[in-house]
Amino acid sequence: MISYMHEPFTDFSRKENRKAFEEALQMIENDFGKDYPLVIGGEKIMTDEKIISINPANKKEIVGRVSKADRELAEKAMKSALTAFETWRKVNSEVRAQILFKAAAIIRRRKHEFSALLVKEAGKPWNEADADTAEGIDFLEYYGRQMLELKDGKKVESRPGEHNRYEYIPLGVGVIISPWNFAFAIMAGTTVAALVTGNTVLLKPASTTPVIAAKFVEVMEKAGLPKGVLNYIPGSGSEIGDYLVDHPKTRFISFTGSRDVGTRIYERAAIVNKEQFWLKRVIAEMGGKDTIVVDSGADLELAAQSIVRSAFGFSGQKCSACSRAIIVEDVYEEVLNRTIELTKALTIGDPANPNNFMGPVNDQQAFDKIMRYIEIGKQEGRLMIGGEGDDTRGYFIKPTVIADLDPEARIMQEEIFGPVVAFSKAKDFSKALEIANNTEYGLTGAVISNNRMHLEQAREDFHVGNLYLNRGCTGAIVGYQPFGGFNMSGTDSKAGGPDYLLLHMQAKTISEML
Numbered sequence: 001m002i003s004y005m006h007e008p009f010t011d012f013s014r015k016e017n018r019k020a021f022e023e024a025l026q027m028i029e030n031d032f033g034k035d036y037p038l039v040i041g042g043e044k045i046m047t048d049e050k051i052i053s054i055n056p057a058n059k060k061e062i063v064g065r066v067s068k069a070d071r072e073l074a075e076k077a078m079k080s081a082l083t084a085f086e087t088w089r090k091v092n093s094e095v096r097a098q099i100l101f102k103a104a105a106i107i108r109r110r111k112h113e114f115s116a117l118l119v120k121e122a123g124k125p126w127n128e129a130d131a132d133t134a135e136g137i138d139f140l141e142y143y144g145r146q147m148l149e150l151k152d153g154k155k156v157e158s159r160p161g162e163h164n165r166y167e168y169i170p171l172g173v174g175v176i177i178s179p180w181n182f183a184f185a186i187m188a189g190t191t192v193a194a195l196v197t198g199n200t201v202l203l204k205p206a207s208t209t210p211v212i213a214a215k216f217v218e219v220m221e222k223a224g225l226p227k228g229v230l231n232y233i234p235g236s237g238s239e240i241g242d243y244l245v246d247h248p249k250t251r252f253i254s255f256t257g258s259r260d261v262g263t264r265i266y267e268r269a270a271i272v273n274k275e276q277f278w279l280k281r282v283i284a285e286m287g288g289k290d291t292i293v294v295d296s297g298a299d300l301e302l303a304a305q306s307i308v309r310s311a312f313g314f315s316g317q318k319c320s321a322c323s324r325a326i327i328v329e330d331v332y333e334e335v336l337n338r339t340i341e342l343t344k345a346l347t348i349g350d351p352a353n354p355n356n357f358m359g360p361v362n363d364q365q366a367f368d369k370i371m372r373y374i375e376i377g378k379q380e381g382r383l384m385i386g387g388e389g390d391d392t393r394g395y396f397i398k399p400t401v402i403a404d405l406d407p408e409a410r411i412m413q414e415e416i417f418g419p420v421v422a423f424s425k426a427k428d429f430s431k432a433l434e435i436a437n438n439t440e441y442g443l444t445g446a447v448i449s450n451n452r453m454h455l456e457q458a459r460e461d462f463h464v465g466n467l468y469l470n471r472g473c474t475g476a477i478v479g480y481q482p483f484g485g486f487n488m489s490g491t492d493s494k495a496g497g498p499d500y501l502l503l504h505m506q507a508k509t510i511s512e513m514l
Contacts, residue, residue: 006477007108007134007141010115012126012354021126024112025352028063028120036066036214038073038234041080042227045073051234053211056123056360057350057394063121064211069235071243074202077231078249081173081200084228089170089198091226093151096196100144103192103223104137111137114184114215121209122183123359123394125351128314131475132185136216138478139189139496146501147196156509163512168505170198171281172251175244177237177265179256180362181317183209188216189478189495190254190283191230195220197504199251201230202244206257208363210234237261245269248276252504254283259415259441259488262286283503285483285490287415288443290473291324291436293458295429295449296331302470303327303448304338310446310472311421312346312399315358317366319489320444320466320474324412325423326432332425336403339421340385343399350394360395361418367395370418373411377402377420380409386419407435415441429454437463442486446473465492 010017037044047067055061069077088096107114111133118129153167174194178187187205194201205213217232233240245253245268255265262284269280292310294303310322327335351359361367371389377400378387386400403423405412411422426432429449436445445464449455455469465485466476476483482497484490494500 006479007137009127009134010111010130012130018354021112021116024116025119027113028116032064033062034064036064036211038067038069039217039221039230039232040073040077041084041231047073051207051210053121053208055120055394056208056362057352059394061120063117064214066210066214066234069233069240071240074233074235074240074243077202077233078173078244078247080228081202081231082249084226085170085172085200088200088226088229091198093147093198096198097144097147099220099223099225100140100192100196103219104140104144106219106222107133107137107140114212117212117215118184119351121211122180123351123362124314125356125359126354129351132182135182135185135478136188139185140192142478142496143189143193143196143501146498150501150505153507161514163514165510167508167510168197168502169508170505172199173249174199174201174252174254174504175250176201176203177241177253177255177257178203178205178213180206180209181314181319183212184216186256186495187213190256191216193501194252194254194504195225195230197501199504200228203230203232204241204244205234207234207236242268246271246273248273250280251278252281252283256285257287259286262490263488281503283491283493285319285485285493285495286488287319287417288441288485288489289324289413289415289439290320290322290441290444290464291326292322292446292448292473293429293432293436293462294325294327294331294335295432295447295451295454296328297450298331298448299450299470300331300334300338303335304342306446306448306472307335307339307421308342308346310474312343312358312419313474315361315397316419316421317361317417318474320476320483322446322473323416323421324436325421326426326435327423328429328432329425329427332423336384336401336423339423340401343385343401346399348396348398358399358419361397363395364391366418367391367397370397370416370420373414373416373418374400374420377411377422380411381405381422407438413439429457433458433461437461440488443489444468444473444485446471463487465489465494
């Protein structure tokens with residue numbers, strides 16, 4: 001089978017690419033304020049109550065008004081998905097994969113449109129938005145090809161007079177609860193992984209980025225997905241999220257988001273409700289407290305550049321973002337000072353302007369939470385740069401470096417999910433690794449070192465799902481660096497990896513006497 005090379009990123013230094021993207025931004029603005037329906041069993045349903053999606057860089061701009069599902073509509077969607085499952089589960093795997101390939105082709109042709117929407121609805125700078133869309137395309141292509149490899153099951157042994165088969169069948173109806181930070185890539189990836197394996201889906205996207213999900217649902221319809229297979233039901237977590245997690249007909253939940261919500265879903269899903277005759281499966285990715293460790297004798301320029309890019313790309317709103325830098329003491333001041341110099345050069349403002357490295361944070365709630373953590377950080381350590389926020393027009397927070405922190409400090413332990421990086425000193429490399437592991441999370445980590453024995457020590461002892469050596473700790477590519485973490489970072493479900501689809505299926509053994 002032909003392996004798929006990942007979707008290339010757009011080179012915005014080329015004039016024609018910049019022009020095309022500016023035109024896409026204009027096109028998105030022309031659609032501002034539009035109403036979007038729910039999609040249940042192929043039926044478009046407008047509701048009186050709406051989720052108002054705003055531009056986090058300019059609160060006055062309404063990106064769209066999205067219909068909001070209540071429990072009655074969630075139940076209607078569940079019935080629709082259950083009905084569709086009876087036919088969809090029997091559709092040939094090649095046909096299901098082909099729908100993903102068709103959708104990828106449509107999105108590829110409309111790539112700038114989706115990326116421009118990410119700029120406006122999710123507050124992503126051009127390059128981050130472009131990478132988000134590219135990753136979504138990658139998921140569609142990769143999972144389609146993975147399904148073609150899994151469609152015939154796996155070989156098992158047979159004996160004379162007996163023939164044995166081992167094949168995979170879908171689970172049933174899945175509830176997909178997707179995040180706002182990778183509003184296209186993770187939303188699309190988690191959805192199509194469930195679909196291509198023969199399941200039907202109730203998609204509940206993040207309430208701050210529902211328009212992107214609505215556009216994706218339109219694409220899947222255009223690509224030939226039958227009615228009822230994908231149902232689009234944005235709504236509040238407390239009203240429909242809990243209802244669907246508890247529902248006896250829900251077979252699995254695929255969740256990406258915070259640790260607190262993830263553990264709550266895990267607990268609720270463990271309860272066997274009346275008329276439920278299976279144990280629900282939970283696929284969860286729940287964030288991190290990710291560390292870059294810098295060794296003495298390392299390339300210190302690479303270290304500082306890696307910290308800044310990993311900490312402040314998309315305003316630190318990635319579960320993989322570097323929120324802790326642990327530096328061996330003899331190079332601590334040098335790395336800290338260079339990080340501050342590089343941070344001073346970063347531009348912050350409306351991400352629609354390609355000259356801005358950083359845009360806003362997600363919403364008022366995120367802004368307030370990050371600012372509270374900065375105040376805690378000022379008490380616990382030394383504020384070196386940043387620490388200021390302005391939410392008058394949009395939700396902007398300056399990139400912030402806090403130094404000289406105790407490993408047990410709150411901002412060394414708790415996930416902030418914003419442009420804040422905490423610096424701590426270690427007496428040697430082994431101590432640095434010990435501090436790096438001193439957290440309830442285990443998602444990503446990076447080590448900058450020229451010492452081969454130390455790199456091997458990290459490979460063995462740095463307990464994270466994605467470990468990067470001599471590079472930053474963000475930027476996993478589908479099929480290259482399967483992504484998912486340990487401990488409270490989730491169920492180590494490796495998105496974009498060779499065994500991810502198996503989480504959406506169950507194995508069946510068929511033995512026939514001849």
